[in-house]
Amino acid sequence: MEGTVALTELSTALPAGQLSSLGEAQVGRYLGTDWEFVYRNGDYLLRGMAVTIVLTLTSILVGFLAGFPAGALEAYGSGYSRAFVRKVGVLLRGTPILVIMLFTYFVLPIEVVLGAAEFGLRSVEFVLGPAPVTVPTDVPDAFVAATIALGFRSAAYQSQIFRGALGSIDEGQMEAARSIGMGRLEAIRHVIVPQALRRSVPGFQNEFTIVLKDTSIAFAIGLGELLKRSHDLFTQQTTAVLEVILFISLLYFVLTFGTNRTLDYVSNRFAIPGESS
Template sequence: MLGALVEPSVAALAVSLSALLDPSVSVSIADAIQPAFLEGFVSTYLGDDWQFVYRNADYLLWGAGVTVLLTLTSILLGFIAGFPAGAIEVYGSGYSKAFVRKTGVLIRGTPILVIMIFTYFVLPIEIVLVAAELGLRALEFVLGPTPVAVPTDVPEAFIAATIALGFRSAAYQSQIFRGALQSVDDGQMEAARSIGMSRLEAIRHVMVPQAMRRSVPGFQNEFTIVLKDTSIAFAIGLGELLKRSHDLFIQETTAVLEVIIFISLIYFVLTFGTNRLLDYLSYRFAIPGEST
């Protein structure tokens, strides 16, 4: 009897990415586990409002899954674009340096809501996907076959949100990496050149490894900001955590405060866990002899 109550359904766990990103789809974890005794406990001791939250917890948790996925894709895009931009600002010259600097100022000076609405309603997503596919093919031509493929069933709202958050993050990550690169003593560049390294080799093997380690605290702050800024995707209808909580608000319920407390707790757990992990990485990869 107890095994029947706690054994999860395999079908409830087999959820595709497209279903996860669709706010109209809700895979009921509570129905899969069927803990009727927990629902009765919540109703008896916490009230009907918390019972409403409990019944819809699976719907909110799948929204948290979208939030985490959106955070990871945005941070990755921000790193791919932000680190080279920071290096260009330090070691570049001429038009490339001026272009990167002015572009960063423009993006940082534009509200993220405006950027997200622009990417969703103005930017042609189809062209972006074609460009991404061509980029992956070029990467495979240089490095060989890669396990990465351009997704075709991801909602346009998710792609637009990733682009908006990713390039906004890149504008700030570029400054994190710029400061980290500039913090490495110039004497190390001279020492690397004196033993026969080219300028590019010195940057790659001497300057960048130290800068990456020193950038972890700033990157930790940026990761937390991106995680919370995923809530802006509510404006374009993406079914992340805040959007799904709003779906519950418009129902005939008085549990608005309880829903807000529940999703705030989810955000806290995500940010706290991320910060603790990055604290460990900062300590683990700290440069010997420097304070952490």
């Protein structure tokens, strides 16, 4: 109790900057100067973690928006559309993500991509009304390139997840839907797709984790995500390489563990009744 009172009095007596210095001194005293260096630059690394989280979310969203229609085309499309989607998927899955990212950053015209995205959003607004989001104009080119690379590579894998989920639905479901007067597209939309989305959660969970870890590849094009910022730090103090790596490994573990536990809950919450999750 006395120690708590003393600590409270100390915190009220010292300004925030001196409290921070006191914390650094304690870390340096018990763990060494290298961990003190990591502690002092913790905010810098946490901002990199924020970039990693946003990059993961945007890439997964792009992958879903492109991957789900691609999976549906592979499951129900005609010969030409199915063959085209399959060939593009094989190309993306067979190309290293680093090569794809370098291509999108150094070859792909980012301004044209942003212009096309803004035009598409305005078209949607014209048809459906004001959209809840706008295309930002100050996004770094490296972030856009990394999102495109990770998103479309993820789409190639997500398409297979959704194709398998759609194919796993018993044909009797389609026949039952058609027998009560639904058209083919109505049956797919209202009967097949809801069940397939639920069955695809475990595979989607794995893909989400892979994309999260693959964001570190954006280091190659200079994006200031978690790995890039850690590299910036241990080039300043080379004796703290191990400590910085251990700290960012802990951050990656927290992110992947939290993501897996969240998606486990989603999988259990929306599992098809009667099926084991």
